[in-house]
Amino acid sequence: MELSTHVRERRWVTVAGYGLFVALMVAGYYYNITFVQLGLIDLGTRLVGMSETAVSMWMAALALVTLVVAAATGMTMDRRGWSTNLRTKLRLLFGVVCVQFALTVVAPMIRTVPAFGAWIIFASIGLGVGFPVSFSLAIDLVPVPDRGYVAAGITAIAYFLANAIPLSWSVDVFSQLMVAAMAPGLLVLGVLSFTSFNRLDAILDTLGTQHETYGTGRFCYGDPIQTRSLAFAVPVVLMFGVFFIDSLGFLRIIDTPSLLLSSWQSTDLSTRLFIAVAHVIGAVMAGVIYANYSLSRVFLWTFALFALTHVMYTSDLRFAALFPTIAGQEASPLNPALYAIAVSFYTTLNFALWPDLSTPETIGTHSAIGIGVAGWLATFSSTALALYFQAVDLTLLSHLNVVQALSLLLLFGLAVGLYARRMIELARENGGASG
Amino acid sequence: MTPTEAIPLLIVVLLMISIGGSDVQEMSVTFQGDHDIESLADVHVVAGGATTVPENATVDGNVYVIGGTTDIDGTVDGDVTLLAGNLSVNDGATVTGTLQTYSGSATVSSDASVGQISQFEPPTRSSSPAQRVVGFLLRFLVLGAFGWWLVERHPLVIENVGAAITEHALVNAVVGSLGATTLLVLFVYMAFTLILLPVAIVGLIVEFFIVLYGQAVFGYLIGTRLPIERDGVATLAGIAAFLLVLELLGFVPYLGGIAQLVVAVVGFGAVLNTYFGLQRFEPVTISRGT
Structure with missing residues (x-):
């Protein structure tokens, strides 16, 4: 790891950059996977009194608006040169956190559908601006060789906290916790963004020029990757596939009390800790593989893990359907643990991939399109499909069977695609068959 | 259940019936x-x-x-x-x-x-010393013969796996644990189809062989550090020392078992990463900046 070299050579400003990036991303991601993904469902159904379907539709709208705002923000950042200005990015982030802080405070007080809708729109704007800005900080704060490990650290910490801390999935609880956690963060961001004194200026100047060294991502050496190129489109499509599979499967799993209460919402702390540790192990594995293998290998492992996870889930359900006496009511914690490893795998990849597919000139656009299309559009589409499945009363097994089929198809498709690419390379090298 | x-x-029942x-x-x-x-x-x-x-x-x-x-x-x-x-x-x-x-x-x-x-009595540490010595000698004979053959006939192959273990232990541990676990689950589910039961049995045997291969390479690595000139003899001595260390680790509660597991997965990963020693493992190179 480059970090050890920086520590050995006492480059404390660069080391602090790692810490700042990890802290910001952990906070942002924790907010997203708890407050936005889980708290909103509780807010809409319990406090506002909407149906689950109506809340899901609003969440799909949130995903779509976030995508549009993120794309606009990313492109503006690149065009106006904000992507390479650390102070500007910190100020934008400060504004986003202010909006989110206010939204978090008022969320438990919302009782009407129009207020809920307005909350969704403001939250989308905050998220849409926040994603490209925070991801673009990677070019200033994280050296290229360490991006996989840093991404693993962010994933491991965020998911460990989300699973190990026994919080009920209620908007009031999330709101109290987030307000307490965001207040000091807001203060620090305010200081970094708006105050000026010699020591702080020197630190920010050093960090702000690091993009000249670390700005060109791992996959951009030689020919920088263009936004309208296959080299960018293929990872976007593959990540869309991963997010879609995860979201489609998880939406149904968390809607099934027997699966949820024996895993992520188990009253048994050891079960939750088991899942939290699985997340950490998955993240570390993904970090090591990302740093040592080609991108295609990381994607192959991700799809293989998702395929394996859903094969296990559906096998258990099929077995339970055939032999209900043997299956009983218990559920094994092994399946959610394997699910956790797969999720950590692709989350780590997501944190490292977009900066590594970018240069300082394209980081805003690429991270916005990458996360917007792969993350938010996939969430929007999977939510819509899950609602359709719900409307046609699809059983749990049939629902997860679709997810399993998609994950196997992606695994097979990627393997075939890689093989075909190699064939084309060989054909071009040899100008046809060679002896 | x-x-x-x-x-x-x-x-397990299917395997017992087949056997x-x-x-x-x-x-x-x-x-x-x-x-x-x-x-x-x-x-x-x-x-x-x-x-x-x-x-x-x-x-x-x-x-x-x-x-x-x-x-x-x-x-x-x-x-x-x-x-x-x-x-x-x-x-x-x-x-x-x-x-x-x-x-x-x-x-x-x-x-x-x-x-x-x-x-059925699971093998315990309290089994007679004679039984344990015989078990140890049997393992030594199998691994020793395999290690000797590799060093004498295919030195580059064992060198490649050894280099992967010493230079990229963490990467091999990750790939070894992922590979061994996913293959194990795959073979278990294959066995459940009955049609693929023979494939599953062969797969499990191959997984076991890969673990042994890794152990032989660990022995080879110890052998290279011993003051013995002949490679084959050094490997034999190294394998004996390695097996002895593994046995001793078994006496350490918890940590000993974890250490044995780590050794197994690192060896497993190294064998996979080097295509059974046919190719030297080189991780991708990431530029350190412009």
């Missing part, structure tokens, strides 16, 4: 409800519910119990194997073959007639 727990037991030479296609299984068995095709598996061999009945075949309750009041002309659940061989009942108990609860009446009763 969860499906995740039941499936492995069924797989025992019985016909898997002739197997019948009881999952629930009360059943009286008057006759058997070849093999019967009790996975749940209550199964009884009635007092005057004589069934010809083997019975496996992996769950539920089984009562034998009549005659079983074959073996009875208990893996989990409850088994009672009652007054006047007869089992002509072996009653093998691995786990679960077995009650055998003093008025019952059983050909042979065998209780």
